[in-house]
Amino acid sequence: MKSKTPINDSFRAIADPTRRAVLDLLSEGEWKVNDLVGRFRMTQPAMSQHLRVLKQAGLVNSRRAGRERLYRIRPDQLKPIADWVGQYERFWKRKLRGLGEFLEKEK
Amino acid sequence: MKSKTPINDSFRAIADPTRRAVLDLLSEGEWKVNDLVGRFRMTQPAMSQHLRVLKQAGLVNSRRAGRERLYRIRPDQLKPIADWVGQYERFWKRKLRGLGEFLEKEK
DNA sequence: TTGACACATAAGCATTTGCTTATGTATTAT
DNA sequence: ATAATACATAAGCAAATGCTTATGTGTCAA
Numbered sequence: 507m508k509s510k511t512p513i514n515d516s517f518r519a520i521a522d523p524t525r526r527a528v529l530d531l532l533s534e535g536e537w538k539v540n541d542l543v544g545r546f547r548m549t550q551p552a553m554s555q556h557l558r559v560l561k562q563a564g565l566v567n568s569r570r571a572g573r574e575r576l577y578r579i580r581p582d583q584l585k586p587i588a589d590w591v592g593q594y595e596r597f598w599k600r601k602l603r604g605l606g607e608f609l610e611k612e613k
Numbered sequence: 614m615k616s617k618t619p620i621n622d623s624f625r626a627i628a629d630p631t632r633r634a635v636l637d638l639l640s641e642g643e644w645k646v647n648d649l650v651g652r653f654r655m656t657q658p659a660m661s662q663h664l665r666v667l668k669q670a671g672l673v674n675s676r677r678a679g680r681e682r683l684y685r686i687r688p689d690q691l692k693p694i695a696d697w698v699g700q701y702e703r704f705w706k707r708k709l710r711g712l713g714e715f716l717e718k719e720k
Numbered sequence: 721t722t723g724a725c726a727c728a729t730a731a732g733c734a735t736t737t738g739c740t741t742a743t744g745t746a747t748t749a750t
Numbered sequence: 751a752t753a754a755t756a757c758a759t760a761a762g763c764a765a766a767t768g769c770t771t772a773t774g775t776g777t778c779a780a
Contacts, residue, residue, distance in 0.1 A: 514630050521628035522738085523621050526697070533701065539757060552739055554758055559737095573747040573756050581704035588702060590633070591695045594640065597688035629768085646727060659769055661728055666767095680726050680777040 512564060513586050519563035520587065524548070525556050532566060532579035539575055619671060620693050626670035627694070631655070632663050639673060639686035646682055 520526055524546060531537055531545065543553045557577055560566040564583045568575050627633050631653060638644055638652065650660045664684055667673040671690045675682050 511630075517630075517633070518628045521625045523618075523624075524738090526624070530700075540755095548738095549740065550757070551741085551759080555738075558758085570747090575757060579701075581701040584698050584701050585705050588695070588698045591691050591698060593637075594686075594688040594691045595695060598692050631768090655768095656770065657727070658729080658771085662768075665728085677777090682727060 515563040516565060516583065516587055519559050519565055520584075522556070522559075525560055528553075528556060528560065529565065529579055532577060533581065536576040536578045538571075539577070542577070622670040623672060623690065623694055626666050626672055627691075629663070629666075632667055635660075635663060635667065636672065636686055639684060640688065643683040643685045645678075646684070649684070 520529070527546070528542060531542065539550065539553060539557065542557075543550050546553065557566065557568070560577075561568065564580060566577050566579055568577045570576075627636070634653070635649060638649065646657065646660060646664065649664075650657050653660065664673065664675070667684075668675065671687060673684050673686055675684045677683075
């Protein structure tokens with residue numbers, strides 16, 4: 507069987523465009539589920555399932571407020587992803603400076 | 614039907630741990646397919662399929678060399694991902710400075 | 721030219737994913 | 751207490767994913 511690492515869960519979680527859009531909305535502040543549903547062509551259970559994936563990946567938190575449930579982002583949990591992609595940042599930074607063509611031609 | 618954007622393909626491509634590991638290897642330079650196969654517990658067709666996904670996402674290039682085929686990374690294609698994750702960078706940077714607790718408590 | 725090599729592609733299959741329509745579970749309103 | 755609201759969870763299903771074992775296709779070697 508395959509081991510599921512949390513870091514892997516994060517990458518998988520943001521692979522879905524709906525979930526990325528949800529994170530973008532949550533970056534503005536807390537949202538209740540029904541308000542999120544109203545932003546997508548999707549039923550409420552579908553949204554709840556996306557939120558569960560995000561929660562299991564550690565990318566969001568939730569709290570009760572009466573009979574509503576408010577989700578908030580945990581943006582620091584995106585740092586492992588930023589770190590991984592950041593490994594490659596130097597490549598396009600060099601390219602933007604125009605002194606990185608050697609990589610294209612090396613070998 | 615759902616439209617498949619290239620940016621979405623990139624996120625999906627790096628969702629798989631094998632493909633991320635391949636990209637990490639390719640960041641050292643060009644690799645031939647069989648050498649990549651030797652690094653994973655996987656058949657050659659499986660690796661070729663991973664490489665195809667990476668190629669369709671624009672994350673790698675390939676060229677023939679005799680009867681071998683050499684793959685190289687196109688790291689600048691990761692920039693859209695870096696940009697998206699980078700939107701959230703300020704959150705954990707603020708947190709590291711210790712002056713970002715307000716976000717935890719706001720509302 | 722014939723065979724071996726390096727790789728891609730096809731076909732098949734089990735698992736996962738993303739959605740739907742029920743249905744369950746708190747919480748609030750009456 | 752009862753009904754309505756807000757959401758989660760279960761079950762079912764089509765499509766996508768990741769792998770496998772054939773089987774192509776192009777290149778080199780004999």
